[in-house]
Amino acid sequence: MQQPVIPARRRRMIVGISGATGIIYGLRILEVLRSLDIETHLVMSKPGERTLVYETDLKVRDVRAMADFSYGDADIGAAIASGSFRTMGMIVAPCSVRSLSAIATGNTDGLLTRAADVCLKERRRVVLMFRETPLHAGHIRSMAQATENGAIVFPPVPAFYDRPTSLDEIVNHTVGRVLDLYDLDAGLLDRWNGGSKAAAARPRGDA
Structure with missing residues (x-):
C-alpha cells in the first residue's frame, strides 16, 4: 500500500522590530525572507511602531502585511511564545x-x-542587530551576557570594500551577512574574494 506523501513544512523565522533606529533592516529582512519562501512571524514593540512613523511613510498595517503572521507585543499567548x-x-x-x-x-x-x-532556551539561533553608540559599560556587559546565553550580537556596521553607491547596497550587504548566519543566501552581497574587485577598480599606476 502506497504511503501518503506528507508535505514538507515551510521553514519559519521570527522577526522582531524594536524601537531603535534602523527599522529599514527589519523591513528588508521581511522582504528577503518572503523571496526565499521562509514563513515569517513578526512582532513589533510599541516603540518600534513609533520609530516606523519617524523613519518611513509606512503604516503599521503595511509592515504587518509583509509577514505571514504578526502579533502584538502584549500577546504573550502567541505561538512564538512557546518552545514547542x-x-x-x-x-x-x-x-x-x-x-x-x-x-x-x-x-x-x-x-x-x-x-x-x-529561542535561546531551545538552542535556536538569535541575532540581535544592536543599534546604539557610543557604548557605556552597562551596554557592553549586556552584550557579553546575551552572547554567553547563546545570542549573536550583530551591530549593523557597513562594509565598504565593495564600494557601495547607495543606501540600498549598504543595507543589503548587512542583511545578507545576517542571513548567512542561518545558511540563507539571497545573493545580496559581493563576497570578498581576495581583493580582485578592488584591484580591478584601482587606477592604473597606483601602488
Whole structure:
C-alpha cells in the first residue's frame, strides 16, 4: 500500500522590530525572507511602531502585511511564545538597548523579548542587530551576557570594500551577512574574494 506523501513544512523565522533606529533592516529582512519562501512571524514593540512613523511613510498595517503572521507585543499567548512552536530562530532588527538587556537577563517584558528568550532556551539561533553608540559599560556587559546565553550580537556596521553607491547596497550587504548566519543566501552581497574587485577598480599606476 502506497504511503501518503506528507508535505514538507515551510521553514519559519521570527522577526522582531524594536524601537531603535534602523527599522529599514527589519523591513528588508521581511522582504528577503518572503523571496526565499521562509514563513515569517513578526512582532513589533510599541516603540518600534513609533520609530516606523519617524523613519518611513509606512503604516503599521503595511509592515504587518509583509509577514505571514504578526502579533502584538502584549500577546504573550502567541505561538512564538512557546518552545514547542518550531522555528529557525529569531532576528531582532533593529534591537534596542532595552530589548537587548531584557534578552540578556531573561527578564522578558513582552512577546518580542519572550520569543527571543524561548529561542535561546531551545538552542535556536538569535541575532540581535544592536543599534546604539557610543557604548557605556552597562551596554557592553549586556552584550557579553546575551552572547554567553547563546545570542549573536550583530551591530549593523557597513562594509565598504565593495564600494557601495547607495543606501540600498549598504543595507543589503548587512542583511545578507545576517542571513548567512542561518545558511540563507539571497545573493545580496559581493563576497570578498581576495581583493580582485578592488584591484580591478584601482587606477592604473597606483601602488
